[in-house]
Amino acid sequence: METTLARGAHSAAPPLLQVDSVTLAFGGVRALSGVGFGVQPGSITAVIGPNGAGKTSLFNTISGFYRPTGGSIRFKGQDITRIPAPQRARMGLGRSFQNIALFRGMTVLDNIKLGRHAHLKTNVFDALLYMGRARREEAALRRDIEERIIDFLEIDHIRHAPVSALSYGLQKRVEMARALAMQPEILMLDEPVAGMNREETEDMARFILDVRAEWGVTVLMVEHDMGMVMDLSDHVVVLNFGQVIAQGVPAVVQADPEVGRAYLGSGNVDELRAKLRAAAQPAMAGAA
Amino acid sequence: MDWAYLFEISLTGIASGGLYALAALAFVMVYKATRVVNIAIGEMLMAGGYLFFTFAAMWALPLWLAIPAAVLACGLLGAVIERTMIRPLLGEPPISVFMVTVGLSSVLIGLVEMVWTADQRRLPEFMPSDPIMVGDAFLAPKVFWGAVVAAVFIAAVLLVFRYWRGGVALRATASDQAAAYSVGINVPRVFSLAWVASAMLAAISGIIVGSIGGISSSMGVFGLSVLVVVIVGGLDSVLGALVGGILIGLVEALAGAYLGGEYKLLATFVVLVVILMARPYGLFGTHEIERL
Amino acid sequence: MRIGTLKESYVADAALFDSRTQHAWLAIAAALLLLFPFVASDYWLYMACLVAINVASATGLNILTGYTGLVSLGQAAFMGLGAYTVAILQTRYGTPFLLNLLAGGVVAMLGGIVVGIPSLRVKGLYLAIATIAASFIAHFLFANFQITGGTAGLSLPPARLLGVDLDTSFRLYWLIVPVTLLMLLGAANLFRTRIGRAFIAIRDRDISAEVLGIPLLRYKLLSFGLSSFYAGIAGGLWAYFFRVVTPESFPLSMSIFFLAAIIVGGMGSILGGILGAVFMTMVPELLKLVVDLLPGGAALAVFLSPVRLVVFGALIIGFLVFEPLGLAEIWRRVRRFFHLWPFRN
Numbered sequence: 009m010e011t012t013l014a015r016g017a018h019s020a021a022p023p024l025l026q027v028d029s030v031t032l033a034f035g036g037v038r039a040l041s042g043v044g045f046g047v048q049p050g051s052i053t054a055v056i057g058p059n060g061a062g063k064t065s066l067f068n069t070i071s072g073f074y075r076p077t078g079g080s081i082r083f084k085g086q087d088i089t090r091i092p093a094p095q096r097a098r099m100g101l102g103r104s105f106q107n108i109a110l111f112r113g114m115t116v117l118d119n120i121k122l123g124r125h126a127h128l129k130t131n132v133f134d135a136l137l138y139m140g141r142a143r144r145e146e147a148a149l150r151r152d153i154e155e156r157i158i159d160f161l162e163i164d165h166i167r168h169a170p171v172s173a174l175s176y177g178l179q180k181r182v183e184m185a186r187a188l189a190m191q192p193e194i195l196m197l198d199e200p201v202a203g204m205n206r207e208e209t210e211d212m213a214r215f216i217l218d219v220r221a222e223w224g225v226t227v228l229m230v231e232h233d234m235g236m237v238m239d240l241s242d243h244v245v246v247l248n249f250g251q252v253i254a255q256g257v258p259a260v261v262q263a264d265p266e267v268g269r270a271y272l273g274s275g276n277v278d279e280l281r282a283k284l285r286a287a288a289q290p291a292m293a294g295a296a
Numbered sequence: 297m298d299w300a301y302l303f304e305i306s307l308t309g310i311a312s313g314g315l316y317a318l319a320a321l322a323f324v325m326v327y328k329a330t331r332v333v334n335i336a337i338g339e340m341l342m343a344g345g346y347l348f349f350t351f352a353a354m355w356a357l358p359l360w361l362a363i364p365a366a367v368l369a370c371g372l373l374g375a376v377i378e379r380t381m382i383r384p385l386l387g388e389p390p391i392s393v394f395m396v397t398v399g400l401s402s403v404l405i406g407l408v409e410m411v412w413t414a415d416q417r418r419l420p421e422f423m424p425s426d427p428i429m430v431g432d433a434f435l436a437p438k439v440f441w442g443a444v445v446a447a448v449f450i451a452a453v454l455l456v457f458r459y460w461r462g463g464v465a466l467r468a469t470a471s472d473q474a475a476a477y478s479v480g481i482n483v484p485r486v487f488s489l490a491w492v493a494s495a496m497l498a499a500i501s502g503i504i505v506g507s508i509g510g511i512s513s514s515m516g517v518f519g520l521s522v523l524v525v526v527i528v529g530g531l532d533s534v535l536g537a538l539v540g541g542i543l544i545g546l547v548e549a550l551a552g553a554y555l556g557g558e559y560k561l562l563a564t565f566v567v568l569v570v571i572l573m574a575r576p577y578g579l580f581g582t583h584e585i586e587r588l
Numbered sequence: 589m590r591i592g593t594l595k596e597s598y599v600a601d602a603a604l605f606d607s608r609t610q611h612a613w614l615a616i617a618a619a620l621l622l623l624f625p626f627v628a629s630d631y632w633l634y635m636a637c638l639v640a641i642n643v644a645s646a647t648g649l650n651i652l653t654g655y656t657g658l659v660s661l662g663q664a665a666f667m668g669l670g671a672y673t674v675a676i677l678q679t680r681y682g683t684p685f686l687l688n689l690l691a692g693g694v695v696a697m698l699g700g701i702v703v704g705i706p707s708l709r710v711k712g713l714y715l716a717i718a719t720i721a722a723s724f725i726a727h728f729l730f731a732n733f734q735i736t737g738g739t740a741g742l743s744l745p746p747a748r749l750l751g752v753d754l755d756t757s758f759r760l761y762w763l764i765v766p767v768t769l770l771m772l773l774g775a776a777n778l779f780r781t782r783i784g785r786a787f788i789a790i791r792d793r794d795i796s797a798e799v800l801g802i803p804l805l806r807y808k809l810l811s812f813g814l815s816s817f818y819a820g821i822a823g824g825l826w827a828y829f830f831r832v833v834t835p836e837s838f839p840l841s842m843s844i845f846f847l848a849a850i851i852v853g854g855m856g857s858i859l860g861g862i863l864g865a866v867f868m869t870m871v872p873e874l875l876k877l878v879v880d881l882l883p884g885g886a887a888l889a890v891f892l893s894p895v896r897l898v899v900f901g902a903l904i905i906g907f908l909v910f911e912p913l914g915l916a917e918i919w920r921r922v923r924r925f926f927h928l929w930p931f932r933n
Contacts, residue, residue: 071799097801109796113788113856121782122789126801128782132810135784138777146781190801333713384909391659392908394713395851398661399904402844406897414894520724523717562728565721572718573706 022085024049024226025070025194030079032062032069032250039065040250042079047194047243052220052227054237054258057247058271063230064106066247067198070228071103072096084193098126102192104183106199106230110171116182117167120153121146123189157185160222161215177208184215188223195219197229201236209233213240238262246270249284304433305553306546311435313545314443314450315504319518320525320537321453322497328457328532329466329490332382333394336401337498338519344370344499345419345506345515346408352420359422367499374495378488386473401516409513416512423507442504449497454534466490470532520561521548524568530581539579543567604776625761633757639869640761640768641825646849646865647775647858648818653847654855655779656811657791659712661843662703662719663819665726668838669696670820671827675742676735678827685747685754689767689824696820697813699726704812708805723840730835741834744827754828764825771818776858778814787811788856841897848904854914863915871903872896 023046032040039062047053055063068074070081072093080089088096097103102123110119128149134142158164161181166174171182180200187195200216201209213236219225231237237244237258244261246254248270254261261267323337334340348366351357357365381400385393423442428435457463469476469486477483502511505518525544529536544564551563577583605614625633649663670692677688703722708715730736746755747763754760778784786807789797798804827833845868853864875895879888907914 068799073795073799092803093798094801094803097799103799105796109793111789111792111797113792114785118785118788122785122797123800125782125786130781130783132778132783132814135778135781136774138780142777142781186800333717335716381905381909388908388912389657391657391712392912394659394716395847396905396908398844398847399901399908402841402897402901403905404901406894406899406901409894409897410891520720523720527714527717558728558732561724565725568718568721569706572709572714576709576714 021049023047023082024084025228026082027066027070028080028082030066030069030076030081032065032074033077038250040069040076043247043250043252044079045245045252045255047226047228049193049226050220050224051242052216052229052240053243053245054241055228055230055245055247056232056234056237057253061247061270062250063247064198065250067103067196067230070196071101094126097190100191100193101196102187102190102194102225103196104180104187104198104200106202108176108179108183110179110182110186112170112172115168115170116163116174116185117150117153117158119171119182120157120185120189121149123186124149124153124191127191153185153189157188160218161185161188177204180204180208180212181215184212188219188225192225194226194228197227197231199230199232201231201233209236216240251284300432301553303431304435305549307430307433307435308439309546309549310542311439311443311545312549313542314446315439315501315508315541316522316525316545317450317538317541318446318504319498319501319522320529320541321450321534322494322501323522323526324529324532324534324537325453325494325497326490327470327526328534329470330382330487331390331470333390333397333531334494335394335397335519335523336404336516337494337522338516339401339404340370340374340495340498341502341505341518342408342511342513342515343373343404344495344502345511346412346502347499348503348506349412349417349419349511352422353417359420363422363503366503367496370499370502371492371496374491374493374498375488377495378491382491383484383487401519405513405516412513414513416510418510419503419506421507436508438504438508442508445500445504449500450534450538453497457534462486462489517561521564524564526578527568528571528578530578532582533578533580536578536580604780621765625758630757633761635869635873637757637760637764637829639866640764641822641829642846642849642865642869643862644768644771644825645819645822646846646853647772647861648815648822649846650850650853650855650858650861651775651778651787651818652811652815654850654857654860655784655791656787656808657712657794658708658808658811659716659847660719660812660815661716661840661847662700662722662726663815663846664838664840664842665719665723666696666699666816666819667823667826667842668726668730668833668835669699669816670823671833671837672730672736672742672823673820674824674827675744675833678744678747679742685749685763685828688747689821692824692827693817693820696823697817700812700816700819701809704809708808708812719843720840723843727835727839730838736835737833739835741832741837743832746831747828755831760829764829767821767825771821772858772862775818775861779858783807783810791856844904845900848900850914852903852907852914854916857914857916859919860914860916863919867915868900868903871899875899 025047027046028044030040030043031038043066055066057063065074069076072091076089080087082088083096083099083101088099111122114122128145130142130145134140158167161184163178163181163185166178171179174182184197184200187197197216201212204212216227217240220227241258244255244258245252246261246267253266253270254264319337319341322340323334326332326334344366347369348362351365352359352362377400381396382393385396423438425437428437428440457466465476465481465486468479468481469483473483502515506515521544525540526537528543529538529540544567547563547567548560552560555563571578605611624636628636645663645667649660652658652660673692673695674688677683677691678685703719706718731739736742746753748754749763752759754763786797786802789800789802790804790807794804823838849864849868850861851864852867853862854860875892879892882888911917
C-alpha cells in the first residue's frame, strides 16, 4: 500500500507552490472554482482532467497571465497573487506551453537564450555597445546553455536552425530547453508529450526524471498520457469543471470512482448535477 | 452662453456625424467580415467621388444613371482590391494586410492625381437647396440631406446584419475562417461581398461628402476622422459606427466653432488618445480575450 | 549556415562578420566609402548623404516595426522633433552640433515614449492609428508656435567642426556617414543581446513573452524610445543637410516612405533596412532619369509626383504579396546560390 510519502518528495518541508481556493471567472464562465493543492519541493505533480476542465487556465493563473477572482497563490512562502508575470519568472517559475509557443523569427539557440532573459543584466546601453559587459554576459550564457541544456536535451545538431523548420517533437524539446534556461525552481510543463509517439514520449519522460534528479527542479505538469502520469508522478490532482475532484498518490487517484466518472461519465446527468452543486457550495462560501 | 448658436452648431455636428457614420459603416463592414483594418477607406471614398464626377460632370450622364454607375464602379474597384491584394495575404499576420492598405491609399491618391490632377473639383448639384430650419437654427441643406441618406443606409445595414443569413455568415467568417468553411460558408465569396459592399457604401459617402465640400486628391484625410470614429465606436460594431460618428461630428463642429478651424482635427485626435487610454476597444467593440 | 566556417569558440560564433571572405568584403567596402567622396560628383555626394540619412531613419523604424512588430506611421514626426530641436538649438544658442544632434535624439525619444504610453496597451493596429494621430498633432505643434517659426519654419547656419563650416555635401558626408555607420553598428549589436531577443519575442508572441520574464510595456516603450531616438538623430542630420526646417518637411507621406523602405528591404533585418532605404531613395531618381530619357519627357515631368506615389504604394503592395521578406531575402538567395555554386555537379 503506497503511503503519502511519495518517492523523491520531502513532504516534511513546506510546499514550494501552494494554490489556495483559487477562483477564476470570465464574465459568467467559471474556469476555476476553489482550486487548492500544494506542490512539494523535488516532487513531480501531475494535473489531469478531461478537456475543458481548466488545467491550462490553472497554469495561466499560476504563471500570472490571469488574475484570479478569488484565492491566493504562494510560491516559496511568498504570496505571488498580485505579482506580475515577468517577476514570477524571475523568482523561478518556469513554463512550457500547450501549443508550442516558440518564437518563429529566431533560431533554436536564441529561443533558449530568451528563457534566461529575466536573470540577465545587460541594459540597452550595454547592448548598443556590445563590447564589454554584453559580450561577456552573452558568452557566459552561451557556454552555460551549451554545456547544461543543449547537451542534456541532445539538440546540439539543430542549435542554429530556425525553429519553424523543426519537427513537432524537436520543437517540444526546444520548448523544454527554453523552460530550463529560465533557471526554474518549479518547471510547469503543459502537456509535454502531446502528439508524440511512443519513443518520443519515453525520451521526454526520461528528460523529466533527469531534470528532477540532476537539477533538483520540481515539476508540475498537465498531462493526458495516463501511463506517464502514473509512472512519473508523486502526486496527482484531478480537475473537472474547474474544481478539484480528487488528489493524492497516483494509485489512489486512479481507483477513485469520481475520477472514473469524470472521464467516462456516469450516464446520470441529475446525479452529476447534484454532486457538482454540493461540491460547489463550500467553494462558493469560501470565495464570497 | 449663446444657446441658440450652440444648438445650431450641434445640429450641424450631428448631421455631419451621420456622414461619418456612413463612412465608418463601410469600414466596419470589411472589419466585421475579414478582420482587415482598411486604412484606405478615405481614399476609397475619394474614388467614389471622382467616379461620380467623371460620370456626371465629364461624361454628362443623367443623375439617375451617374450615381448608381459610380457606386457600382466603386464596388467593382472593391472587388478588384480584395482579389488582388487582400486575398493573397490570407493567413499572414494582420499587420501585413494593414500595410497593404497603406500602400493602397498611396496608389489611389497617385492615380487620382494622374487622371484628374490634384486640383479641387466641384460636383454637380443634385440635392434640394432650400435651407433647413429647425426653429431658429439653420442647417445647411446638403448636410441635412446627406445625413438623411446616411441614416437610411445605416438602418438598412443594421437590419441586414440582424436578420439576414448572410449577416451571420459574415460574422462567422470573421471569427474563424476554417470553421466557416467547414459549415459550408463560401468564405472567398463572403470576403468579396464584404469588400464590394464596403466600397459601395464608401462611394455613396464620397458622393455626399464631395457634394458638400468638393473633391480633391487630399480628400482621404476624411478617412482619418473615420478611423477615429471606428476606434471610438469599436472596430466591429455597426452601432458603434453610428454613435461614434455622431460623437466625432459633434466634437469637430464644436471645436471648429469655438476654437477655430485648424483645431478640428486636433480635437478629433485628442478624443482618440483619450479613448485609447480609457476604453481601448471602443464603446461597443468586442474585447478579444487572448489565450495563451 | 555557410560551408567551411567552423567556429572554435562561442565568442567567435557570435561575431557579426565571421568569415575571412566577409572580412575582406568589409575592408573593400570601407575603402570604397573612404574613397567615394574624392571621386564622386556633387550630385552623387548629395545622394550619398541623403541615402545615409534615410538608412539611419529606416534602421530606427526597423527596430520598432520590423523587429518588435509595432507598426508606426510616425517616423517622420519624430524626425521632425529631432530636426526642430537641432534647428532651435543651433539658431538660438549656437551650441556644438554633436550636442544638438544628441539633444534632437533625446527630444524625439521623449516624444516616442509619450506616444507609446497610451497606445501600447492595445493591439498593434491601434498603435499605428495613434501614430498617425501623433503625426498630425506634431504638425500642428510645428506650425502654430513661435519658437518653431510657425508655418515659415526655421533656417539654420551650417554645423561647425574644428572651425570648418559643413556647408557642402562633401563636408557633410564626413559627418553623416560615420554617424549612420555607428547607428547601424548599434542596431546590429542590439540583436545579439537579450534586449534584441526580447523585441523579437514581443513581435512573434507577446503574451508568451511576458510569462517568460519580459515586462511587455517596459520593452515596448524601450523599442519606441530607441526607434524615435534614431529618428531624432536622422532628423537632426536632415536639418544640417537641408538647412531649412518647415512644418511641411515631415509629412505623413514621409512616414509611409520609411515604412515602404523597410518592407521592400526586408523587415527584421539590418541589411534589409539598408537595402530598402537605398532602393527607395534611388527610385525617384530613377523615375526622373526615365522621364528625361523618354521623348516628350518634359511634358511627363508634371506626373512625377503622382507617379512616385503610385510606385511607392505599388512597391509596398507588391513586396508584401510576392516577397514579404524583401530585398534582403532576395540577396540571401543570391548569396546561397553562389555559396553552393562551386559544389554543383
